[in-house]
Structure formats: structure tokens, C-alpha cells
Amino acid sequence: MEEIKVDKAINIKGHVCPYTFVKSKIAIEGMEIGQVLEILLDYEEASRSIPKSMEDHGQKVLSVEKINETDWVLRIRKEKE
Amino acid sequence: MEFTEDQLQRYSRHIILPEVGGKGQKKLLEARVAIIGAGGLGCPVGYYLAAAGVGTIGLIDNDTVEMSNLQRQIAHSTKTLGLLKIDSAKATFEALNPDVTVVGIKERVNKDNILGLLKDYDVVVDGSDNFPTRYLVNDACVLLRKPLVSGAILRFEGQVTTIIPGEGHCYRCLFEEMPPAGLVPSCQEAGVIGAIPGVVGSLQAIEVIKLLLGKGEALKNTLLIYDALRTTFRRVKVPKNADCPICGDHPTITELQDYEANYCRM
Numbered sequence: 001m002e003e004i005k006v007d008k009a010i011n012i013k014g015h016v017c018p019y020t021f022v023k024s025k026i027a028i029e030g031m032e033i034g035q036v037l038e039i040l041l042d043y044e045e046a047s048r049s050i051p052k053s054m055e056d057h058g059q060k061v062l063s064v065e066k067i068n069e070t071d072w073v074l075r076i077r078k079e080k081e
Numbered sequence: 082m083e084f085t086e087d088q089l090q091r092y093s094r095h096i097i098l099p100e101v102g103g104k105g106q107k108k109l110l111e112a113r114v115a116i117i118g119a120g121g122l123g124c125p126v127g128y129y130l131a132a133a134g135v136g137t138i139g140l141i142d143n144d145t146v147e148m149s150n151l152q153r154q155i156a157h158s159t160k161t162l163g164l165l166k167i168d169s170a171k172a173t174f175e176a177l178n179p180d181v182t183v184v185g186i187k188e189r190v191n192k193d194n195i196l197g198l199l200k201d202y203d204v205v206v207d208g209s210d211n212f213p214t215r216y217l218v219n220d221a222c223v224l225l226r227k228p229l230v231s232g233a234i235l236r237f238e239g240q241v242t243t244i245i246p247g248e249g250h251c252y253r254c255l256f257e258e259m260p261p262a263g264l265v266p267s268c269q270e271a272g273v274i275g276a277i278p279g280v281v282g283s284l285q286a287i288e289v290i291k292l293l294l295g296k297g298e299a300l301k302n303t304l305l306i307y308d309a310l311r312t313t314f315r316r317v318k319v320p321k322n323a324d325c326p327i328c329g330d331h332p333t334i335t336e337l338q339d340y341e342a343n344y345c346r347m
Binding site: 025029 | 093101
């Protein structure tokens with residue numbers, strides 16, 4: 001698999017909806033188009049809802065990966081202001 | 082400016098909206114809105130703008146809270162009877178949201194003070210209860226080229242319109258002159274159901290927020306009429322009048338006047 005260059009990483013472990021998305025959205029708003037945001041989270045529902053909402057907002061979901069028993073890593077590329 | 086954790090929670094339902102986001106919320110926090118009147122309309126408009134985090138709210142009113150206000154003027158309370166409405170409302174709005182600064186202005190607007198009072202605000206809300214003020218506010222906003230969200234209520238009916246000088250109609254395109262005093266309801270005729278200003282004021286607050294965010298379609302060239310007895314909303318087209326005495330091609334009103342009339346004030 002091609003290596004993804006991450007421009008910014010946030011850790012939102014311990015947060016639940018809707019703050020998981022609030023935090024992710026604030027982070028991506030502060031980035032440039034084309035840059036990649038990496039999100040570390042441990043709230044399962046957000047591993048599905050964040051990618052869906054990001055796509056609804058016009059961003060590109062590059063990967064959704066369960067990295068251990070409790071945590072997920074999402075990588076989102078900013079496509080839209 | 083970075084959001085605090087409290088702000089992220091307080092405004093989370095705004096931030097998750099595509100039309101708002103963190104950037105839109107910052108626009109609201111940096112915005113300045115003037116509200117004419119801290120009564121039936123000014124209370125709900127100010128309440129929702131304060132809740133939304135509109136950073137500076139200028140509240141212009143020189144009345145005190147009376148018992149008869151409390152049936153509809155929801156920023157005031159039995160405990161604030163006798164206080165200035167601006168002080169009563171300021172305490173309510175700032176208690177709801179400490180991010181908001183309410184600038185209480187104890188004045189009745191007139192031709193000499195209105196331009197100075199409104200010039201530093203981004204949007205003006207008319208929540209006044211009488212025609213002389215309504216015309217004065219319209220004329221001042223046209224001269225200042227400030228967006229104006231105008232509301233009016235009576236009995237079971239309410240009206241809202243958004244005036245964007247240079248782009249759409251103004252109040253004088255709709256009604257060129259004030260109605261004669263005999264056509265305006267007298268005090269004992271001018272009842273109102275208390276929730277009517279709640280509906281109209283909420284519509285005004287939404288119009289203000291849309292203007293500040295630059296989202297959606299403003300209610301320009303349109304008068305929205307709410308009939309509570311029939312539960313209908315009617316949109317009436319109000320074209321910009323090229324012969325309008327204040328915003329037309331050859332305006333005849335080039336400076337403000339005070340409009341005196343023996344109208345009853347609600």
C-alpha cells in the first residue's frame with residue numbers, strides 16, 4: 001500500500017459524538033487543500049460517522065484502520081474549504 | 082482565535098453544520114448587531130443571537146420593565162420590574178452566554194442620534210413598536226447602507242422582511258409614507274398573543290445569522306406574513322421601487338427627519 005504523508009495528527013481518544021466530529025472538523029478547517037489529517041480515536045461509532053460526515057462535507061476519506069482492540073486511525077484528505 | 086473547550090461544546094451544534102463550521106462560528110463571535118427595542122421582538126432576537134454567540138449586541142431602548150410586558154417580553158422577569166429594559170435584557174443575555182457583550186444604549190432613536198448609534202454595527206434589527214421609529218430606522222439604514230431585518234407584530238399576525246440597501250427593496254418601497262393615525266390600531270385594539278413575537282423574533286434572528294454567515298437567501302424583495310389563526314406563512318413580493326423617495330434612482334429624502342404622529346405605542 002502506498003505510504004500516506006500525514007500533515008497533521010489529532011488524538012480524540014476519550015471524546016464521544018458529536019465532539020469527535022467537532023474536533024476533527026475544526027482541525028481540517030485549519031489545513032490547506034490537499035493536506036492529510038490523521039485522527040486517532042477510541043469511540044467506535046465515530047469510526048463510521050466521521051468518515052461519512054467528512055465525505056458529506058466534501059472531504060476524501062483515504063483510510064479507516066482499526067489498529068488495536070480499542071483504537072481506530074482515520075486519514076482524511078482535505079478537498080474543500 | 083482558538084476555541085476553548087467550553088466554546089467547542091457550546092457551539093458544537095453550529096460547528097457540525099456545513100454552512101457554519103468553526104469559521105462561521107468565528108464570524109458570529111466577531112459580529113456586531115444592533116437591536117432597536119428591547120421589547121416583544123428585541124427579547125427573542127437578542128436571546129437567540131446571544132445563544133448563537135453573536136459577539137456584540139447593541140440594545141437600544143429607554144423604557145423600563147412593566148408588568149404588562151411580561152406576557153411576551155421573555156428576557157425580562159417579575160424580578161426585573163422597574164429596571165431599564167436594557168439592563169434587564171443585558172443580565173439575561175450575558176447569563177446565557179458570557180462570550181457575548183451586550184451594549185445597553187439608553188436612548189430613544191431620533192434623526193440626530195441614529196446614524197451615530199448604528200454606524201459601527203454590521204446588521205440592524207428593527208424591533209420597534211411604532212411607525213415613526215420604523216421609518217426612521219429604514220431611512221437611516223438606507224443612508225448607512227446597513228442590512229436591516231425588520232419585524233412587526235399585531236394580534237395573531239406577524240411580518241418579517243430583510244432590507245439590503247442597494248440590492249433589494251426598502252420599507253418605503255413597500256409603504257412610501259406612514260399610515261394616517263386613524264388607520265393604526267389604538268391601544269385597546271392592539272393586543273397580541275405573546276408567542277407571536279417569539280415566532281417573528283426567531284425568524285429575524287435566523288435572517289441575521291444568515292446575513293452574518295453569508296449563507297442562504299436573504300428575505301429581500303419579499304414580505305413574509307405569518308397568520309397564526311390560520312397557521313399560514315405567505316410570501317408577498319415587494320419589488321424595489323425605482324421611484325422610492327429614499328432608495329430610488331432620484332431620492333427626495335437625502336437627510337433624516339423625525340416623524341411625529343399621535344400613534345399609540347404598545
